[in-house]
Amino acid sequence: MAQIESTISVSSPAFAANREQMLALLTQVRAYEQRTQAKSAASRERFEKRQQLLPRERLSLLLDPGAPFLEFSTLAGLGLDTPDLERSVPGGGVIAGIGFVSGIRCMVLASDSGIDAGALQPMGLDKLLRVQEMALENKLPYVQLVESAGANLMTYRVEDFVRGGNSFRNLARMSAAGLPVVTVTHGSSTAGGAYQTGLSDYIILVRGRSRAFLAGPPLLKAATGEVATEEELGGAVMHTSISGLGDYLAEDDHDALRLAREILGNIDWNRGMPHDGLRSFKPPRYDAEELLGIMPADHKRPVDMRQVIARIADDSEFLEFGENYGSATVCGHFKIEGLPVGVITNNGPIDPAGATKATHFIQACCQSRTPILYLNNTTGFMVGRAYEEAGIIKHGSKMIQAVTNATVPQITIYCGASFGAGNYGMCGRGFHPRFCFSWPNAKTAVMGGEQAAGTMRIVTEAGMRRKGAVDEAKLDEMSQRIVERFDSQMSVFTTSALLLDDGVIDPRDTRAVLANVLAVCREEEARKPQTMQFSVARP
Numbered sequence: 001m002a003q004i005e006s007t008i009s010v011s012s013p014a015f016a017a018n019r020e021q022m023l024a025l026l027t028q029v030r031a032y033e034q035r036t037q038a039k040s041a042a043s044r045e046r047f048e049k050r051q052q053l054l055p056r057e058r059l060s061l062l063l064d065p066g067a068p069f070l071e072f073s074t075l076a077g078l079g080l081d082t083p084d085l086e087r088s089v090p091g092g093g094v095i096a097g098i099g100f101v102s103g104i105r106c107m108v109l110a111s112d113s114g115i116d117a118g119a120l121q122p123m124g125l126d127k128l129l130r131v132q133e134m135a136l137e138n139k140l141p142y143v144q145l146v147e148s149a150g151a152n153l154m155t156y157r158v159e160d161f162v163r164g165g166n167s168f169r170n171l172a173r174m175s176a177a178g179l180p181v182v183t184v185t186h187g188s189s190t191a192g193g194a195y196q197t198g199l200s201d202y203i204i205l206v207r208g209r210s211r212a213f214l215a216g217p218p219l220l221k222a223a224t225g226e227v228a229t230e231e232e233l234g235g236a237v238m239h240t241s242i243s244g245l246g247d248y249l250a251e252d253d254h255d256a257l258r259l260a261r262e263i264l265g266n267i268d269w270n271r272g273m274p275h276d277g278l279r280s281f282k283p284p285r286y287d288a289e290e291l292l293g294i295m296p297a298d299h300k301r302p303v304d305m306r307q308v309i310a311r312i313a314d315d316s317e318f319l320e321f322g323e324n325y326g327s328a329t330v331c332g333h334f335k336i337e338g339l340p341v342g343v344i345t346n347n348g349p350i351d352p353a354g355a356t357k358a359t360h361f362i363q364a365c366c367q368s369r370t371p372i373l374y375l376n377n378t379t380g381f382m383v384g385r386a387y388e389e390a391g392i393i394k395h396g397s398k399m400i401q402a403v404t405n406a407t408v409p410q411i412t413i414y415c416g417a418s419f420g421a422g423n424y425g426m427c428g429r430g431f432h433p434r435f436c437f438s439w440p441n442a443k444t445a446v447m448g449g450e451q452a453a454g455t456m457r458i459v460t461e462a463g464m465r466r467k468g469a470v471d472e473a474k475l476d477e478m479s480q481r482i483v484e485r486f487d488s489q490m491s492v493f494t495t496s497a498l499l500l501d502d503g504v505i506d507p508r509d510t511r512a513v514l515a516n517v518l519a520v521c522r523e524e525e526a527r528k529p530q531t532m533q534f535s536v537a538r539p
Contacts (some may be wrong), residue, residue, distance in 0.1 A: 002034050004316050023494075027083060037056065040055060041054060053254070068099070069097070073499055076121075091124075093124040101261055105520065109128065118149055123499055128167050142174050143184075146193075150193040174201070180263075182260055188211045190211060190234070194214055206253060206255075236411070281340025282314055286316060291507035299417035306320075307344070313334035328354055331358060331361040346376070346377045348378070359395070369525075372427075374410065378417060379419045409521035411436075416443070432449065449482065450483060
């Protein structure tokens with residue numbers, strides 16, 4: 001394959017400005033993440049008095065040391081708990097990601113019980129449902145570390161109660177699909193949340209700390225008049241010796257996590273899986289640091305996305321497909337750590353030829369069972385009389401049909417703009433890519449704010465003229481309001497908060513993230529779990 005030659009001048013003022021802007025956005029992302037971690041860690045004294053580990057300490061003991069952990073949706077709910085972003089605590093009340101436990105790649109979820117006793121925060125339910133969906137789609141064992149006060153009754157919403165049933169349905173679906181569900185209940189798992197424990201295949205309870213009951217002492221007394229202690233109602237000893245809910249009785253958090261690792265280590269999950277052996281590959285010829293300075297802050301400035309590919313592809317090699325046809329839409333093949341991938345990206349809007357080429361390429365990747373990577377950087381499909389006559393709707397529809405019905409894993413990264421129907425044609429979140437990440441500079445919207453304001457100004461001004469008077473001041477105020485509204489919603493600090501991606505990643509980590517998720521997809525394709533008609537039931 002041909003090697004991409006770098007055309008980036010790392011000493012130019014434009015590169016320096018792009019880099020500074022990207023680093024500033026990354027600093028902002030990390031500050032929000034650190035705020036959540038600090039808020040949880042502030043509970044250390046209370047946890048230590050109870051002889052418990054903090055949630056992230058539990059994770060570190062559960063996961064294999066030195067192995068990668070890909071965390072998801074760290075900005076979930078940002079700004080939704082309070083409009084003051086300087087006080088908002090994102091994350092949704094849960095920590096979730098893909099990591100290795102006793103050498104087995106698993107989906108791991110932990111209640112962030114250092115914050116509001118582990119109660120789900122805004123968007124926490126959606127985050128939980130998303131990671132369960134990923135576990136099912138990628139055939140991953142599911143390990144959950146539970147300690148949650150459950151729903152916040154002061155902010156009760158009936159829709160959350162009804163939708164919350166999906167999380168329990170998914171646990172049953174995972175078990176029936178042959179995906180082991182392992183749960184360590186470190187503390188409370190009460191009311192409807194008790195089924196988060198009960199719908200597991202392997203349940204570990206901690207002596208003196210675990211609590212699992214449908215009605216706690218206050219509700220029990222209010223409902224029936226019966227008086228009982230928490231330990232009598234749902235303690236670890238009772239559940240492991242009388243009710244049969246628990247399978248393993250641990251002495252403390254350390255012991256519980258040891259048991260979880262031993263369970264995963266003894267189920268022979270990788271039996272029968274093909275082993276490709278160590279793949280030989282060469283790293284990219286250009287420094288990943290240079291990814292910080294490629295994307296301009298202004299999405300209207302052109303970028304050659306081949307320069308991004310050159311900094312994530314093995315040996316910077318790229319076999320371009322249809323280079324001279326529909327050239328603003330770039331398609332081709334490369335490898336990441338020896339794993340083949342097809343890529344579709346944008347050096348401008350998508351025209352009829354580009355849409356036709358992308359459709360062909362998607363179908364060819366499906367034929368060869370090659371995963372597809374979409375590097376989003378487009379302001380949309382081309383518009384205008386000439387493009388309408390050339391069939392842009394027809395050809396764009398074919399591209400969207402191909403994306404929708406592709407039979408191979410599709411992975412999306414928002415690298416720049418992702419506007420209008422271009423978001424759909426480039427496998428935006430609404431088209432269920434297997435994984436979807438954003439760079440900090442990414443923008444997602446139906447169109448740019450200025451275009452939206454310009455459109456509404458023309459329509460409104462025409463209406464004013466029909467009534468006989470044009471108010472320029474009113475038009476200016478309306479235009480400014482529309483631009484501000486669009487600009488406030490298109491940044492990753494809004495889209496990621498709303499779970500319109502699986503997380504914001506550092507551009508320098510793109511290759512590592514892609515290597516991780518491509519390996520997940522490859523294992524899913526080869527794995528054949530023992531499915532059953534029903535999930536594993538308690539004795």
